[in-house]
Amino acid sequence: MSVLSDLAIVWSAILGFAIYAYVVLDGFDLGIGILAPFAKSDDEEETMISSIAPVWDGNETWLVLGGGGLMAAFPLAYSILLPALYAPLIAMLLALVFRGVAFEFRHRHVRHLRVWTWGFVLGSYVATFAQGVALGAFVQGIAVEGRAYAGGWFDWMTPFSLFTGLALIAGYALLGACFLIMKTEGALQERMYRHALPLGVAVLGAIVAVSAWTPFLDPALSARWFSWPNIAYLSPVPLLVVAIALGFFRSLAAGRQILPFVMVSLIFLVSYCGVAISVFPFIVPRAVTVWQAAAPDRSLGFLLVGTAVLVPVILVYTGYSYWVFRGKVGAGPTYH
């Protein structure tokens, strides 16, 4: 029993890491799609999209690891959550189709450039919104009976989930802006500094709103956060957010290039831990725990060996690939 419970926890941590990696990495990709309509010239737009062309595929692979890992490690959770989030997930997948093909399609025909740029932009908005909605629907809870989803098709749609959808658009846009601060220079970079400020304020506002809202979704949630002694243990969480936020705004004001992105990633990390605290040890909130959903030891152990060996290797060569493409993105001539 103890080994089993250990593996379930280990796998929760691995999946947690994969999803966080996805959120930050594909977050800035999608964020650039969200910001692209605000480019001031075709060259700028090209620079923005070029900055992620060599890396977006690797970033999106974390989503595949999240999905595939969930099926492997917690098949019961996979089989309940995906039908429960049917509509937002299908919307996300279709949006990612448009986003992903745009990188290549934009340059296959001069006259189609605009069309696929719009595919890229709308795909980024819809995918982000759908992910935010899915997150909200997940936190607010899912109806389960036996081993199956027992709710309706539109259970996911509530004011809360729509709000988290919008909030994530702001969040990814902020990540995208901070990534561009790192990767560009000149007028584009200036403008990203200016976008980052209101986006940062919006994201913090959203974090406050979601934190205030969550306890009212379910009495169990308010009990978790506000009962004694939990409140004492958990109070550092909001304090941390405040501290990092201050660091973020100072780094912007000081014109730092890398620090803003790091700070935003940390804000995401802390908020993400906040969600985890609301949910854990459930993997389908308040219905199925990680232990109930876990695959047998032989499955978890088999994949764990590979994960333990391969994820560090992956991080090394992914790092190498970012290193090859280090430095500022050239505005470069486009072809007209």
Place this chain on the structure above:
Amino acid sequence: MLESLDPVVLARIQFAFTISFHIVFPAFSIGLGSYLAVLEGLWILTEKDHYIRLFRMWVKAFALSFGMGVVSGIVLSYQFGTNWSVFADKTGPVIGPLMGYEVLTAFFLEAGFLGIMLFGVNRVPKLMHFAATVIVAFGALVSAFWILAANSWMQTPAGYATNEAGQFIPTDWWAIIFNPSFPYRLVHMVLAAYLATAFVVGATGAWHLLRGRQGPMVRTMFSMAMWMAAIVAPLQLVAGDQHGLNTLEHQPAKVAAMEGHFEAEMKGAPLILFGWPDMQAGETRYSIEVPKLGSLILTHDPNGVLKGLKSWPREDWPRVPVVFWSFRVMVGLGLLMIATGVASLWLRWRGKLYQTPLFARWCLVMGPSGFVALLAGWFVTETGRQPFTVYGVLRTADSVSPIGSPAVAVSLLAFVAVYLAVFGMGIWYLLRLMRTDPEAASAAPPPKETRAAGITPVQATHGALPEP
């Protein structure tokens, strides 16, 4: 109205539709990946210019195909949960880790080095770039390894037990991965990907030959493709034959459906060439047969005994006409490919490989044949597995999500609309790349970086852009 449709049927159509689109791109990526690695290797060895120019031409097609493979594949990895949740719950402990390994060993590898392969020409040393190409090509093969292990386990499950919740739980991973049909399917599928790619490359060469373009690029691509056809098509026949014998051992009802055999016991069974399998009547109508050849091929004895579909209960039969006809399409095209290869050897020997318009025209027609055969083959395999998802153990009807027909129908319509539009355009772009005169397109000077430290992906892969 939508409620009256069977959600199982809709989910099956949705899966068949999305995976049939998906598989075309990975198969092309598997074939092109290896082709590009060979081209770049030849260039490094011989320093002949046309190899690297061919590389630059085909790497653009590769980038397109790869991108479409990625986005259509992500859809699939979530579709197990959205539409086949009971299947996912039950088989997750077994096939989940296989797909997990696919992500860890193949997808990350490909994605990590693809950027360098496509955009890194001016940023890494020559050999590092070649290494990236080889790694990407290798990654595509590794991906085929794992996903085919998963699929083959569903065909011929092994190495598992079941628990109280009705889940399959692994008992022996070696037996699961190297399940009885896996080695055959892996070989047959990889050869299929190479053949499909070779025929597309060959048709491209033929197109340019027919336009009087006889430069080294055109000749080289045509020649390489014809060598592949001549060597790999006969190998595929052998691999397919062995695959069939193995299937006879593990899924005899599927073979009966491929052959159109209904009678329970057939001594000295004929080979039915064509006919119409009528499941209602339990016989293959209007059949054209060769006596005893069926038994001879499958049992190596003209009077050998074969079991027909009536040896199994009706409710365990697959849709016989689909299996029967898809099988004939695949084998028929396979034979035409062998004939193409043989003809190319003959013409090559006579020194007329590039000067025979009739043959070039034939190769143009055969361009899509590899992909058609590949899809037909999967239809045989997958429809022949019905009515089970895990053969003999888990029924398709018991695998589906508790999602109502309207939701499945609406998402199906959305997939159809988006796929036809997006991948239709993608395929059109591919054809456009291929029909552009390669010598003229690559005569432009190789792309240069405008800035020392800038990413200039656009110029790097899109240097020689065909004008509309």
